[in-house]
Amino acid sequence: MKYQGADLATFPKQIEFALGEFSAQAIAHLKGNVNHVVICGLGGSGIAGRITKAFFQNRSTISIDLVADYTLPANVTKDSLIICSSYSGNTEETLTCFNKALDIGSSVICITGGGKLAQLAQENSFPLFKAVHGLQPRMALGYSLTYLLLIMQELSGELVLDELKGSLDKLKQPKWHQDKASEIIKSLDLTNEKFLQIVSDGPSYAMAVRLQQQLNENSKIWAQVHEMPEMCHNVIEAITNDNLKGPWLLLNSGTNDRNDKRFDYLANLLTEKGYPNMGSVSDASALSTLLDGIYIFDWLSILIADAHGKDSSLIPNIMGLKAYLS
Numbered sequence: 001m002k003y004q005g006a007d008l009a010t011f012p013k014q015i016e017f018a019l020g021e022f023s024a025q026a027i028a029h030l031k032g033n034v035n036h037v038v039i040c041g042l043g044g045s046g047i048a049g050r051i052t053k054a055f056f057q058n059r060s061t062i063s064i065d066l067v068a069d070y071t072l073p074a075n076v077t078k079d080s081l082i083i084c085s086s087y088s089g090n091t092e093e094t095l096t097c098f099n100k101a102l103d104i105g106s107s108v109i110c111i112t113g114g115g116k117l118a119q120l121a122q123e124n125s126f127p128l129f130k131a132v133h134g135l136q137p138r139m140a141l142g143y144s145l146t147y148l149l150l151i152m153q154e155l156s157g158e159l160v161l162d163e164l165k166g167s168l169d170k171l172k173q174p175k176w177h178q179d180k181a182s183e184i185i186k187s188l189d190l191t192n193e194k195f196l197q198i199v200s201d202g203p204s205y206a207m208a209v210r211l212q213q214q215l216n217e218n219s220k221i222w223a224q225v226h227e228m229p230e231m232c233h234n235v236i237e238a239i240t241n242d243n244l245k246g247p248w249l250l251l252n253s254g255t256n257d258r259n260d261k262r263f264d265y266l267a268n269l270l271t272e273k274g275y276p277n278m279g280s281v282s283d284a285s286a287l288s289t290l291l292d293g294i295y296i297f298d299w300l301s302i303l304i305a306d307a308h309g310k311d312s313s314l315i316p317n318i319m320g321l322k323a324y325l326s
Contacts, residue, residue: 012171014142041085044137048144060156089115181300188247203253214301218312
């Protein structure tokens, strides 16, 4: 398969494509009429929903639920908006949610590169926003994330278009992001590690989950995410002198002074107990900073895969499961 780094480098082009293809007119009938949104998607499509929910959490009064399963929440009604996102268009969980939304009579928007989901959207005259096929779903985040951000802009009135456009110039210079990723790898000696512990606060949590997923799929290494402040009520008691001394990456949005103190304490505790650790403070509520962070961490996963001699395009366990389920 094609080298994943080449696919990842298309991230800004994906954003540009979605900006060009998005039609506010296609969802104009929903504006002012939606208070509840459910975003259905898994993997690369699902993480776009998680990032979107986190970004709009403190910007919009519209309630957003995420579904990465076969069942819609019990609070879904005909007044809810169901957004079904599947890059392949054939994700069975998302297709099941589509059919349940159809039974309930909810409004539906579809985001896909084709497949059965595109066919169902067209058959039912639902708004359809298309991605370009040819990538593995986790490398197609720019399509679904851009569409979701623009949909929420129209529904909430919270403008993101200028921020999106303003982020493109920097994203088109991947060397800056690669260099930042290399700094993290060097600082934590990740070329020799098989497990990374990640700590984030609420605003950075979606970005941390994205990093975990990319490390799992691309780098083939373990990663675990802990959310601040909850992890200070349990996880820190496992940080002892006799445990394995794996590296920790601390992602702080810097938006809460009480959590700042928790991150400081955690960093000192890790250092005292002999755990390599590195902190990063960046305001994930700023869209340009959020996109830069995602892009840095995506490159991190590719560079680690390269250092470990792993083919990041191969996903034998996932393909084996799909064959088993079929």
